[in-house]
Amino acid sequence: MRAPSSRDAALGEVLLAVEDVSLSFGGVRALTGVSFDIRKGEIRAIIGPNGAGKTSMLNVINGFYQPQAGRITFKGQVRTSMRPYAAAHGGIARTFQNLALFRGMTTLDNIMAGRTLKMHRGFFWQLLRYGPALKEEVEHRRRVEEIIDFLEIAAIRKIPVGRLPYGLQKRVELGRALAMEPDLLLLDEPMAGMNLEEKEDMSRFIIDVNQQYGTTIALIEHDIGVVMDLSDRVVVLDYGQKIADATPDEVRNDKNVIRAYLGEPHGTSV
Amino acid sequence: MLYREVGQYKTNYAADMAVFPILQDRIGIAVILLVAFVVLPLIGNDFLLNTVMIPFLIFSLAAIGLNLLTGYAGLLSLGTGAFMGVGAYACLKLTTFFPQVNIVIWIIASGLFSAAVGALFGLPSLRIKGFYLAVATLAAQFFLEWCFIRVPWLYNHSVSGAIEVPLRKLAGVPVTGPTATSLTRYLVVLSIVVVMTWVASNLVRGRIGRMWMSVRDMDLAAELVGIRLLRTKLLAFAVSSFYCGVAGAMMVFLWYGGAEADVFAIDQSFLVLFMVIIGGLGTLIGSFFGAALIYILPIALRMIPAAFGLPIRPAVAEQLTFVIVGVLIIVFLILEPNGLARLWQIGKQKLRVWPFPY
Amino acid sequence: MDLPYKIFVDPFVQMGTSPDLLVQTLWDGLVAGVLYSLIALGFVLIFKASGVFNFAQGIMVVFAALTLVGLHQHGVPAFLALGLTVVVMFVLAVGVERLMLRPLVNQSEIILFMATFGLTYLLIGLGQLVFGGDPKVMIAKELYLPHGAIEFKGLGGFVSLQKIDIAAAVIASIMVAVLAIFFQRTRIGRALRAVADSHQAALSVGISLEQIWVIVWFAAGVVALTTGIMWGARSEVSFSLQIIALKALPVLILGGFTSIPGAIVGGLIIGIGEKLGEFYWGPLLGGGIESWLAYVIALGFLIFRPQGLFGEKIIERI
Numbered sequence: 001m002r003a004p005s006s007r008d009a010a011l012g013e014v015l016l017a018v019e020d021v022s023l024s025f026g027g028v029r030a031l032t033g034v035s036f037d038i039r040k041g042e043i044r045a046i047i048g049p050n051g052a053g054k055t056s057m058l059n060v061i062n063g064f065y066q067p068q069a070g071r072i073t074f075k076g077q078v079r080t081s082m083r084p085y086a087a088a089h090g091g092i093a094r095t096f097q098n099l100a101l102f103r104g105m106t107t108l109d110n111i112m113a114g115r116t117l118k119m120h121r122g123f124f125w126q127l128l129r130y131g132p133a134l135k136e137e138v139e140h141r142r143r144v145e146e147i148i149d150f151l152e153i154a155a156i157r158k159i160p161v162g163r164l165p166y167g168l169q170k171r172v173e174l175g176r177a178l179a180m181e182p183d184l185l186l187l188d189e190p191m192a193g194m195n196l197e198e199k200e201d202m203s204r205f206i207i208d209v210n211q212q213y214g215t216t217i218a219l220i221e222h223d224i225g226v227v228m229d230l231s232d233r234v235v236v237l238d239y240g241q242k243i244a245d246a247t248p249d250e251v252r253n254d255k256n257v258i259r260a261y262l263g264e265p266h267g268t269s270v
Numbered sequence: 271m272l273y274r275e276v277g278q279y280k281t282n283y284a285a286d287m288a289v290f291p292i293l294q295d296r297i298g299i300a301v302i303l304l305v306a307f308v309v310l311p312l313i314g315n316d317f318l319l320n321t322v323m324i325p326f327l328i329f330s331l332a333a334i335g336l337n338l339l340t341g342y343a344g345l346l347s348l349g350t351g352a353f354m355g356v357g358a359y360a361c362l363k364l365t366t367f368f369p370q371v372n373i374v375i376w377i378i379a380s381g382l383f384s385a386a387v388g389a390l391f392g393l394p395s396l397r398i399k400g401f402y403l404a405v406a407t408l409a410a411q412f413f414l415e416w417c418f419i420r421v422p423w424l425y426n427h428s429v430s431g432a433i434e435v436p437l438r439k440l441a442g443v444p445v446t447g448p449t450a451t452s453l454t455r456y457l458v459v460l461s462i463v464v465v466m467t468w469v470a471s472n473l474v475r476g477r478i479g480r481m482w483m484s485v486r487d488m489d490l491a492a493e494l495v496g497i498r499l500l501r502t503k504l505l506a507f508a509v510s511s512f513y514c515g516v517a518g519a520m521m522v523f524l525w526y527g528g529a530e531a532d533v534f535a536i537d538q539s540f541l542v543l544f545m546v547i548i549g550g551l552g553t554l555i556g557s558f559f560g561a562a563l564i565y566i567l568p569i570a571l572r573m574i575p576a577a578f579g580l581p582i583r584p585a586v587a588e589q590l591t592f593v594i595v596g597v598l599i600i601v602f603l604i605l606e607p608n609g610l611a612r613l614w615q616i617g618k619q620k621l622r623v624w625p626f627p628y
Numbered sequence: 629m630d631l632p633y634k635i636f637v638d639p640f641v642q643m644g645t646s647p648d649l650l651v652q653t654l655w656d657g658l659v660a661g662v663l664y665s666l667i668a669l670g671f672v673l674i675f676k677a678s679g680v681f682n683f684a685q686g687i688m689v690v691f692a693a694l695t696l697v698g699l700h701q702h703g704v705p706a707f708l709a710l711g712l713t714v715v716v717m718f719v720l721a722v723g724v725e726r727l728m729l730r731p732l733v734n735q736s737e738i739i740l741f742m743a744t745f746g747l748t749y750l751l752i753g754l755g756q757l758v759f760g761g762d763p764k765v766m767i768a769k770e771l772y773l774p775h776g777a778i779e780f781k782g783l784g785g786f787v788s789l790q791k792i793d794i795a796a797a798v799i800a801s802i803m804v805a806v807l808a809i810f811f812q813r814t815r816i817g818r819a820l821r822a823v824a825d826s827h828q829a830a831l832s833v834g835i836s837l838e839q840i841w842v843i844v845w846f847a848a849g850v851v852a853l854t855t856g857i858m859w860g861a862r863s864e865v866s867f868s869l870q871i872i873a874l875k876a877l878p879v880l881i882l883g884g885f886t887s888i889p890g891a892i893v894g895g896l897i898i899g900i901g902e903k904l905g906e907f908y909w910g911p912l913l914g915g916g917i918e919s920w921l922a923y924v925i926a927l928g929f930l931i932f933r934p935q936g937l938f939g940e941k942i943i944e945r946i
Contacts, residue, residue: 064490084490084494085496089496093494100488100491100494101487101488102487102491102492104487105483105484105487109483112480113480113481113497114495116480116481116484116497117495121477123478123505126472126476126477127469129475133472133476134284136477137287137476137477138283138287145283176495398930398931400738401681401741402881405881405923405926405927405930408874408923409920409923409924409927412919412920412923413920413923413924415919415920416917416919416920419916420913420915540749543745544749547745589756589757589761591753592749592752592753592754593749593753593757594753595749595753596747596748596749596751596752597746598746599743599745600727600743600746600747603732603742603743604732604743
C-alpha cells in the first residue's frame, strides 16, 4: 500500500473532467448525468457491475461515442464531443476489452503503428525511402524497441499478433498505446483473462508507466484487489450513474457500492 | 542448409528493415535481375519476349496496383480494368498533343490521370465498406467503359473506335508503333516495372504501408491511433490507380500496339483480382506469382498438349483455363488463403532447415 | 440556359405529351425489374441462410438455362429436360456445399465471397466446354410459354406488352409468394430463418447446417432456373447475361441483402429507374447509359443510406 499523503502532493491539476454526461443508444440509457475528474499523474479506476456503462464512458472520452448531453474538459479545452482522431492527436490513447490489434501485422508493426502521429516525412520521401524517411523510421524504431524492452516482448516482435496468446496480445496493445506517448491512457480491463502471474506483470507495467513516464491512467477493472492496490481514486458506476467517487478505502466501505455489487440480503428492507 | 541465416547479424535497424535482409535473398534477386536484363535479351526470341515476358510484367504491375488497394488497404475494387483504361487513353491524348515529349514520360504521367480518377471514385469509401464498396467500384468500371466507347475524343475520333498507337522513339530507336522491336519494348517495360516495384516496396515497408494495413485490419482502431481514414483510403485508391494506369498505358503502347475499349472491360478487373487472390493478398511477390500463373496457364494449356501431339483448340484451351482458374481459386482459398506468396514463404522456411524436418 | 431546360423540363414534357411511350417505358422497366428481382432473390436466399454473398448467382442463371436447352438439343423432351435440369441444380447445390462451403466453414465473409468468384469462373468454363459458347434459343414454345404480344391502342398512341413478360411477372409473383409461405409456415422454413439468425444457436437446437445450406442453394438454383427460362425466352441464352446479372448488386444495395420484399422493391426501382433514365435522359449523353445508371443510382443511395432501403442500421460495437 502506498502512502496517500506523498502521492496526493505529487498529483497535479485536473487533466480531464467529465460533466453531466449522458449517453443513450436508441432506447437504452448507457450513461446518465455522470461527472468526475481525473487529475494529472494519477491512476483513476472506474469500476462497477457488468453493464454499468464503464466502457461507454471510456468510449465517450476518446471520441468514439458522442454523448447526447454533457461536456468534457481536456487539458483546459471544453468540448461537447470529440472525433477519435482529435482525441488521439490531443494525447489520449487506449486499450480495449476485446483487443483491437491489427491482426495482420507483426508485434513490431503494431507498435510502430502507434507512432504514426509522430511520423511526419511526407509521401514523396516515403516513395524514395532512402534518406529522410528511413532516418525517421529508424529513429522511431529505436523508441519502439525501448517500449518492447520495457514490456518484455522482444522475443515475439516479428510474430503476427494474430498468433500470439491472449496475455501477450494485451501487452502488445498496451505497447501500441504507449507508443503514442499519451498524456492520458485509458485501459479497458487490462487484466481480463489473465492468471495471477500475468496480472502481477501487468500491474507492474501500469505502475511503471505511471511513475516513469508520468502518464495519467484511467482504468476499468473488475479485480478489486488490483483496483485497491493500484489506484489513487475510484469512480463507481452502476446502471449508468455514478454512485461513489473517493479513495479505494472509502469506496470499499461504501454502502451503495456494496449493495450494487452484492445486492440486498433477503428479508432486509432498505 | 543453403538458406541459413547463420552468421548474418544485423547491427542496425536499417539493416533489419531492408527489403532483402538475408544474403541468399540478395544474391537471388541479383541473379533474377541479371537474367532479366542481360540473359533474356541475348537468348530470347520474339515469342518469349512478346507473348510471355512483356504481358507477364505488365499484369504484374497491374496486380501490384490492385494488391496495394485490396491486399494492403483492404478496399475491394472491381474497377481495375477501367483504371488501366484511363491510363491508356490518357497516354494517347498526351502523346497526341505533345508528340515531341518522350513517350516513357507520358506513360508514367498517364498514371497521374488514373490516380486522379481513382481517388475520385474512392471518395465513397469513407461511408461505404466491404462488398458495398465493391459495387461502388463497379459503378466506376461501367461508367468509364461507357466513356471509352462514347467519347470519340478519347480515341482521337478514329473510325474503328480503337486506340491507334503512333510511332514514337527513344534515343532514336522506335519504342512504340509497328516498327518497335519486341526487345526494345521488353527492356522499357522491364525497367519501368522494376523501378515501380522498388517504389511500391518502399511504400509498404514504411509509414504509409502500415497505415494501409491498420485501416485494413481494423479501421476503428486505426482512427483511434490517429490515422485519418479518408486520406489514407484516398491515397490507396490514388496510388493503386496510378500503377494500374501505367500498366494500362504500357499494355496498349508497348504490347498490343493498339486496343479496343473491350480490353478494359470488367473481365480484365476480374482477371487481375484473381491474380492477386491466388498470388497472395497483401504481398508484392504474390502479384508476380499470380500474374505468372493466371497469364501463363492458358499458354501452357495450349502448348503442352500440342507438344505431346494432342493439340487443343484455342477456344477449348480458354474454357479449360476458366475452369482451372475457378477451381484453383477455391482450392487456394481452402488450403492457403494467403496464396502462392505464403506457400513460397513456407517453402523458404523449409529450405532454412533442410535437410532437417524442423 | 439550354442545358438545365434539357435536364429538368424537357423529359417531363415528353412524358406528358406521349403518355403511351411513358407507359411503354414503365412497362419495360417493370419487366427488367422483375428479372433483376429474381436474381436478387437468389442472392438473398443464400445470404440469409449462410451469410455467403453468392457472386455466382448470375452464372447459375445462365448455367441452368444452358443445361435445359442443351439437354433438349440432344433430344430430351422438354419437360423431362426441365426435370433433369432441376436435378442438375440439386447436384450443384450438394457439390457446392460439400466442396466449397464445408471446407471454408469458419473463414471470413470476404473469403467466401471470393470463393464464389472461383465458382463463377468454374461454371463459365464448364458451361462453355459442355454446351458451347454461342448463344442459344430458349425452348419457350416447348414449355408452353405464351408467345406474341397484347397491344393497346390508346393514350394517344400505342402500347405493346409482350405476353411472355406478363407471364414472367406472374410467375415471379407466384414464386415470391411460395417462398414467403415456405419461410413462414413450414418446419424447414423455420429452420432456415433460425440459421439466418445465428448459426450457433441453430446448431444447438439440432438443426443441421449442411442440410439447410443444400436446401437453400438448391432453392436459389431453382430460382435461377426460372429466371433463366424467362430471360432466355425474352431474348436469348448467352453468357452476356452473366454481366447483366451483376445489376442485381445495385438491387441488393437498395433492398438490403436479407430482405425478400426488399429484393422485389429494389428490383422494380432499379428496372424502372434505369429504363426511364435511358429513354428520357439518355439521349442527352449519347445513349447507352443503361450500362452504368443502375450502379450510380445504387452509389447515390449508399452515400446517404449505407444500409439500403430495407437493411438494418449497422451499429458498430467496439
